[in-house]
Amino acid sequence: MGNSTLESSLGSPTAQTVSHHGSTKFESGRGLDVGTANLASAIQDKDGNVTIKIQRNAFIDIDADDYTRNMLTKLNVQYVAINNKMVVVGDPAFELANILNRETRRPMKGGVISPNESEAMPIEKLLLETLLGPPNFEQERCYFSVPADPIDADFNVVYHKGVFGGLLKKLGYEPKPLLEGHAVVFSELAEDDFTGIGISCGGGMFNVCVSYKSIPALAFSTARGGDWIDRNVATVLGIKASRATAIKEKGVNLNAPRNREEEAIEIYYRNLISYTLEAIKTRFETSAGMPSFPEPIEIVCAGGTSMIGGFIEVFQDEFNAIKFPIEVKNIRRAEDPLFSVAKGALVASLSDV
């Protein structure tokens, strides 16, 4: 356990315990965003600075030979050799897929572990090890994000939750699952006493959580996210989904598409947002236990899919087009959209004493 030996021998410390990594002292407790597109961990040092580590949740296999192995090492590209195959993992896998005009392989699909990529689990374990490192002490708390049950797909998240919980336990942590939308509420809605709607716009799903004073009143997910856009754009343009992702992430403004590719992205984004808002509205109208809020609430969007230019404007447009059952005072994007879930999980972890 490295630096955690002393703490381990003294038993589990509280959230105020400070541990050491080199010269930096960290609070105990970790946040982990287990996303379809990205994995991100969050940790806070004793001065309150939050450090995020992030890895793209993807890999690609290439033929193994000594030259390739040497070149990957020289280029600082992370790889794993399994069954005579070189597996490039994380961001370089994504870049390599675009260069080779291939698709990346994804350990997760639609927000949960992909049934087609069971071979990827050892790679997932390695990725988590690089993000979290060893715990500061045995059974250090780690809140990790899990999706809420989807309203438009026939699966539950029990297996997914169990596997990642088991994996974190194997790494020496005390795993605690946290709904992805709830994590957004923790990181973004403090000013509103953790009351409002947090939406995590991820690669595999959109996760929604309606919270009243930090208590989730309603949480669900929809099985469409950034990957859905990429797949559809790729189909209509006759390109690989990885290529569509690259175009999307290069800097598109949904309010001013400049070419056919960007127009396709804008069309599918608008459709996705409209679909999600309709789903939220329907769910609100059909749920019995919905709280009635004394004041208008705030909607905050986080996640990589919300980072595209013009997202909030399009969201507002589509919101105005429907009769939303709750009075909303403002719709905004999270301060750190890509890190919001990890930060929310960190807040939950640090507050859990």
Place this chain on the structure above:
Amino acid sequence: MTETVDIKKVISTSTSNVSLEDLTKKGFKRVKVLNQAVISKLIAQAVDTVLEERSKRISKEEREKVIGEARGHFETLAKERLEKERHRIDELTSSNQTLSSELDTVRKRLTASIEVQAERDQAMNRLEALENESTRVKRELIEFQELFSKKKTEVIGLQAELSAKTVEIERLTRRATSLQEELDAKGSKSDASMEKILAALNERLQAASQPADVSKIMLSLDTLSRRLSGMGGGGSGIGSGEDPELIKDYVLGSLFDKEKGGAVESNISKVKVKQAKAGDVKGALARLKKLQKGGEDGE
């Protein structure tokens, strides 16, 4: 050529206009008035009368001469007319031939066009059939690849399960032996129930050689472990509550651990992970703690 006389003009140029006043001054109180139509009629009658009188006096020679001249003139005119008509017929014939030729050409082109269209339609049908065939083959290939991948995954999973189960059987057999020895030593009366549980365990482990979802295996092993724990009673090793976790860990291990199939070579630990500073969470944390304490200051 016959010259016509403009009687109206002649009258107009050979007469003068005199006002009624002037005529009165000259002593004319009544005048006779002839209009131009009447004058023209009178002149025409006079001319006709003169010509009729002259024709009665024309000689036979003169008549024949006139007739001859008229015939000659007529023949000349007829020849000219005939020539013109012939020329026109020639032109029409030539034009007709040209049109017939053009018609033939157009007909040939039309026939050729119909043939080309038919060939094109045939080619398009063939192309469509080939495209459909290609799509079908591609779809079948994808399905085959998916099936192959699925089967491959299943085989890998089964191999892992089999390996895990083999080790598990060995471990549980050892534990059962150990338990049996322990129970024997304590003179326990629970041999029958122990055998029953072990039989169920063996049955489950045998079933594990069949394809099964890992989560289901975990569940069944958990259940078996709980039953074993419950049976242990007075503080034996099995009743310590450690077994379910061990079993679960073992299954998770087989899911995540590739090292059993050969050493994993990786440089992941040497590569620096992408790192970023994010906005602090101190405010959110303080508010949440305050809320959790019912409004007290959490700091």
